[in-house]
Amino acid sequence: MASDSGDGLATLKRCLSVLRDPRNDSEQFAALLLVTKAVRAGEVDAKTRRQIFDAIGFTFPTRLLISQQPPADCPPHTFRALGLTLLACFCTDPQLAGHSQILNKIPTFNDILLSPCDPDCTSMVDDVYQCLSAILATARGPRALVTKGTVSALCQAYLNGGHGSERALTLLVGLLAVAEAKCWQRDAPQLLAVLSKLSSDFLKAEDMTKFELCEVLPRFIPLSHPLTENSQGSECLCRLYKGLADVLGSKLSQSQRDPALKLAASLVQACGAEWIPAGRAGSKFLALLVNLACVEVRLTLEEPDPLEVEGKKEVVTACYVLMEMGIQECLREENPLLENVQKMQLMRIMEEAFGAVIFYLRQVKQEELQDPFMFASVRVLGAWMAEETSSLKQEICELLPFLVDYARKLFKEGSPAESPPQAELVSTEGSALPQDALRFLLPGFCHLTAEDKPRDILIAEGAPALLCEYFLQQWEVLTSEPTAPAPLTSTEMSLQTMCGIFLNLVVTAPDLVRRDKTFSSLMDVLLKSLPLLLPQKHHLVLAANVATLGLMMARILAGSAALQGTQRAKEFFGAAVRFLSQAHVAQADPGSDGLALAVSPAYASAWDDIAELWFLGMQAWAGCVPLLPWLPHTALGAQWLQGMAQLLSQVTPASVDCELVTAFQAVLVELARASQQCRDVILSHQGMEWANLYGMAALEQCLAEQGGASSTPDGK
Secondary structure, three states: OOOOOHHHHHHHHHHHHHHHOOOOHHHHHHHHHHHHHHHHOOOOOHHHHHHHHHHHOOHHHHHHHHOOOOOOOOOOOHHHHHHHHHHHHHOOOHHHHOOHHHHOOHHHHHHHHHOOOOHHHHHHHHHHHHHHHHHHOOOOHHHHHHHOOHHHHHHHHHHHOOOOHHHHHHHHHHHHHHHHHHHHHHHHHHHHHHHHHHHHHHHHOOOOHHHHHHHHHHHHOOOOOOHHHOHHHHHHHHHHHHHHHHHHOOOOOHHHHHHHHHHHHHHHHHHOOOOOOOOHHHHHHHHHHHHHHHHHHHHHHOOOOHHHHHHHHHHHHHHHHHHHHHHHHHHOOOOOOOOHHHHHHHHHHHHHHHHHHHHHHHOOOHHHOOOHHHHHHHHHHHHHHHHOOOOOHHHHHHHHHHHHHHHHHHHHHOOOOOOOOOOOOOOOOOOOOOOOHHHHHHHHHHHHOOOHHHHHHHHHOOHHHHHHHHHHHHHHHHHHOOOOOOOOOHHHHHHHHHHHHHHHHHHHOHHHHHHOHHHHHHHHHHHHHHHHHOOOHHHHHHHHHHHHHHHHHHHHOOOOHHHOOOHHHHHHHHHHHHHHHOOEEEEEOOOOOOEEEEEOHHHHOOHHHHHHHHHHHHHHHHHHOOOOOOHHHHHHHOOHHHHHHHHHHHEOHHHOOHHHHHHHHHHHHHHHHHEHHHHHHHHHOOHHHHHHHOOOHHHHHHHHOOOOOOOEOOOO
16 A cells, blocks of 8 residues: 555455445445545555456446446446446556456457546556556557457547547557557557647647647658548648748757758658758758758767767767758659759768768777667668769778678678667668668678778678678568569569679689689589579569679689579570560561561660679670580570570661671671581571671681681580
8 A cells, every 4th residue: 555544444445345245236336436446546556456356357447338227326427437437446466457358358458438527536557557558568558459349449639639639649649659560450540630630739829839749740641651642642742841941941950950850851851852842942851851960970970978879869860861862852853852052062061970980980889889879870871872972982992991800790790780760761660670781781891892902801801791691681581471473572672683793703713703712602502593594574673783793703613513403594595595586576567577686575674784784694604605515405305596596686786786797797706616516507597698797807707717626516
């Protein structure tokens, strides 16, 4: 008991005794009144609350909730109010709050929230909010609240503005924090109505309420439900933009600016820059937003005081989101929001801010590596490295050993660090995820491996072996995903980018590829991957990357056992032939009666992404022919020579540009040199005639030769 009164304790004990073994209803009711009075007065400790539950269980409060006959001279809701008080008392025990008997009462709680509330019913509403708050804090609670309609009830209770409506908003914030996607999936119209009211209040407010709403509003801006898809959502965004422009255009204290920046970051996460209108006012606002974010990052990180940084991590992480948007908008060429002068100014300002991020990362201690803020800092630096390759190059080179080591640690440990607030552009509800730093560093590494100094550092730090392991892991993830066409996933994008990194290493560091066993392991993966990828047309760009990388590596690793005519090697090269041979077709030429060479329809949409890879692949395939004696047989089996001959015979030479002629000739010459049978096939398809027609002098010369020491009779 909270009270020191011995009489009060004795009375409560007698009441509990009566409740356990009542002689009649009136005695039980009298005892119940005294117990609930003590509960409401806060005079009951945890032990006594448990004794009350042991005395009456759930059955008695349940009977009170459904009773339609109140005692004489009592209000009609008397029994219901008593039942709710008891349930609110029980819910202070977390074990009882998550009990199915409490969860089953959720629809009743919802009904009470939506019922008209007389002045003498306010205690019932308070008890309901206490129960719902306790349920939310349990493991099973959030799911039960969403599925049993509490989100809709809370939205309506808040919009009605009755007793306890602010508690309804607090509960909604809590629910959205742990189950945003499910809430919006089930109750989008109701949540949108709340957002509409909040955004209107935000725009109109001219006092501290404006900044308080900055703290609440981010929870109502969904990542899972695009607000730009309907007029009500767009109107909300318009009000939020105007309100933020008003706030950030004013002189603010730190405590006022931080929530505004966090709200802006949540809007960027959900909508990119779509919520910022085009035109002078919009571009000025966007530039201001990025500028403020950069200033905040520099102030916090350039001379980091550990305590100050700790207190600012959430707002600096929000600033990182705004800086990422700044990078994207500075590079945007189609319908840009920023003018060129603004872009140049922002790039200079962002360069200084990223200098501060690098400075901070160089001070990091080993025990801080698991800090989610560390991950956010590495991620945003990765975004800068992906796009801006000329500035801060020396500083980034010096940081590379740390970045590789950090990415390796997270990859090896599968680090379960929680996502920092607003750090991930994709939300994962209520669970901790391994942080994949490599995914965000890959584009920058791709640029850096094309340059001598950073490439040497990456090789020295063991990046190739790490990337090979990561490639294997990401390949397993991709093959476990549904095979139906879907938007490009981060997994597929990572695999494509890694192919680019490995291609850079193959071209610039062939000796490394030859001696490092990492690349033999990678070759095995590529041999296996391409035949599986190629039939899935929605993976064409990745297949092009895998095919070209595999062919380029095969030239260097031609002596390895895996490439000595093994079944897997034959399947890979057969798949590579299909990729290369199906890229072009003959189609009607609108300018003449003849046919013209054109990119095949299946490749057309991806051609901008794979054209360079296709040409490299043709060159590499040709380079493999003299090194792998069994290759001509693969080409013959696929009837590739017949296909090329037929294509070149059908189309007008003017429709085939010089680069294509060179690519076809390289393959044809190597096959003709390596195999008498290949030469015979070319000759039997008027090879001399179209070789002359296309100016393929090297092919003409090869075909004119009678036999040759380098040829084999059958190409096997």
